Amino acid sequence: MNYDIVLVSAPLKADDTHLGLCPSLSNLTLGSYLSRQGASVRMFDPSVEMDTAGAAPNPFLKELAERCVEMKSRFLGISCLSPVDGKFGAVLAREVKKLKYELPVIMGGLWATTYAPQILEKLPEVDAVVKGPGELAMEALIKTPDGSIPAWDSAPGLIWRGGTNSEIRHYTVDLARPLDMSLLAKPESYDIMVYMSSRGCPYRCSFCSEPIMFPSYIDEPLDKVTADIKGFNAFNKSYFFWICDPLLGFNPGRVDELCNLLEPTPFHFLLETRVDVMKPAMVEQVARAGCQLIYFGLESGAFRSLVELKKCNDRAQFERYINGAKSLTEACARNGIIPMFGVMNPIPGDRKEDLDECFHFLEELVSISSGINPDLGLFLLPLQCRLDMGSPFQLNWPSLEARGMVRSRDEKNIFGDMFVTRTSSEVGYEEAEAFRDKVRSLWTPSRNAMKVLSQCWPRPYMEVDWE
Numbered sequence: 122m123n124y125d126i127v128l129v130s131a132p133l134k135a136d137d138t139h140l141g142l143c144p145s146l147s148n149l150t151l152g153s154y155l156s157r158q159g160a161s162v163r164m165f166d167p168s169v170e171m172d173t174a175g176a177a178p179n180p181f182l183k184e185l186a187e188r189c190v191e192m193k194s195r196f197l198g199i200s201c202l203s204p205v206d207g208k209f210g211a212v213l214a215r216e217v218k219k220l221k222y223e224l225p226v227i228m229g230g231l232w233a234t235t236y237a238p239q240i241l242e243k244l245p246e247v248d249a250v251v252k253g254p255g256e257l258a259m260e261a262l263i264k265t266p267d268g269s270i271p272a273w274d275s276a277p278g279l280i281w282r283g284g285t286n287s288e289i290r291h292y293t294v295d296l297a298r299p300l301d302m303s304l305l306a307k308p309e310s311y312d313i314m315v316y317m318s319s320r321g322c323p324y325r326c327s328f329c330s331e332p333i334m335f336p337s338y339i340d341e342p343l344d345k346v347t348a349d350i351k352g353f354n355a356f357n358k359s360y361f362f363w364i365c366d367p368l369l370g371f372n373p374g375r376v377d378e379l380c381n382l383l384e385p386t387p388f389h390f391l392l393e394t395r396v397d398v399m400k401p402a403m404v405e406q407v408a409r410a411g412c413q414l415i416y417f418g419l420e421s422g423a424f425r426s427l428v429e430l431k432k433c434n435d436r437a438q439f440e441r442y443i444n445g446a447k448s449l450t451e452a453c454a455r456n457g458i459i460p461m462f463g464v465m466n467p468i469p470g471d472r473k474e475d476l477d478e479c480f481h482f483l484e485e486l487v488s489i490s491s492g493i494n495p496d497l498g499l500f501l502l503p504l505q506c507r508l509d510m511g512s513p514f515q516l517n518w519p520s521l522e523a524r525g526m527v528r529s530r531d532e533k534n535i536f537g538d539m540f541v542t543r544t545s546s547e548v549g550y551e552e553a554e555a556f557r558d559k560v561r562s563l564w565t566p567s568r569n570a571m572k573v574l575s576q577c578w579p580r581p582y583m584e585v586d587w588e
């Protein structure tokens with residue numbers, strides 16, 4: 122065997138060339154852990170190692186399957202973070218098994234975690250699914266002597282055809298390892314590097330399944346973060362950094378540390394946070410270090426909606442929340458950082474008055490931004506309210522349904538997005554679309570904002586039909 126494991130990701134679309142290419146952070150993180158534990162790992166990224174331009178998905182998949190098998194590994198790991206890359210992984214697994222039935226195919230990632238039993242039931246090509254972080258599970262499997270049947274039951278969180286190891290081990294700092302940059306086959310081909318300097322979230326928003334993977338907040342050790350940023354910088358390329366910590370600013374010390382590390386580099390970056398976590402003073406700090414865009418998971422500006430989403434509990438918290446959004450909009454405008462606000466209304470229970478309240482608040486944000494820095498603009502990103510598996514909304518669906526909510530599909534379609542399509546007797550799909558159009562009409566992105574967006578936003582995944 123050439124490798125213990127090949128980790129393969131779904132390719133990004135070649136035809137959206139105005140957007141950037143980035144490697145799979147989950148494969149790089151898992152691969153780095155395993156390689157630093159002594160495993161031989163091949164991280165295969167078809168976006169940069171194969172010719173994706175004009176590729177029809179089916180012949181492309183066959184060729185990709187051949188490449189995966191040619192690499193002669195003991196295991197094939199396929200990431201399944203979302204329905205789109207999960208679908209791609211499902212079809213890839215099918216093609217791989219046609220070529221080499223005995224190669225164990227293992228899926229992992231958030232989507233695979235939440236649909237593990239259904240994936241095994243519907244996809245005979247997948248041998249096992251890791252629930253939760255994959256480090257310890259894959260390490261245990263790789264320790265199985267070469268040539269023998271994988272010790273499935275030794276792998277924490279693994280579910281396979283015939284058994285389950287239900288001991289999910291959540292991520293702890295002792296599993297942190299500096300990224301192994303040698304796993305990136307063509308680092309010069311990337312435009313964007315996605316990075317996480319912390320993991321997890323202590324909040325429990327009603328629509329979010331993220332805490333299933335990382336239920337509490339953990340800062341990655343500073344020596345790891347330092348080594349990683351130095352490692353990226355050693356490639357001598359001005360990557361756009363996407364810092365995808367869900368809560369940057371939760372630990373103010375981490376903001377200081379990241380800014381100290383990033384300021385001397387040529388990297389520009391975007392970060393993600395909540396409006397009640399980041400403080401305006403931090404905006405000035407991150408602007409100096411090269412931040413150009415901040416994504417705020419605002420979701421709504423209406424009191425009832427924010428309580429339903431569990432973003433706020435009461436009026437006092439709501440006031441802090443919306444004042445936080447306003448002062449951050451102001452700080453962004455003063456420091457030349459483009460704010461992007463995700464807006465999820467209509468959400469369960471929303472009536473027209475909730476949509477109006479949210480819309481007026483968004484108008485206020487636009488007015489604050491344009492009053493201070495008319496050339497900067499901001500992005501308002503309307504999102505459909507999702508019912509991801511394992512999220513509180515999905516788990517409590519029977520009670521939402523009893524209140525009159527309607528959703529786009531049920532849980533049977535394992536690679537289908539579930540959305541709320543009726544939120545009250547007053548707001549159904551058409552009213553929701555009209556609201557999203559109205560929010561879009563408030564957008565005021567400048568030419569510069571559009572340029573920044575095109576530099577920091579990765580291309581979407583190549584899509585395939587899996588059924």
Ligand code: SF4
Binds near residue numbers: 323331
């Ligand atoms: S939406 Fe963000 S803040 Fe809320 S639970 Fe998910 S990761 Fe945490």
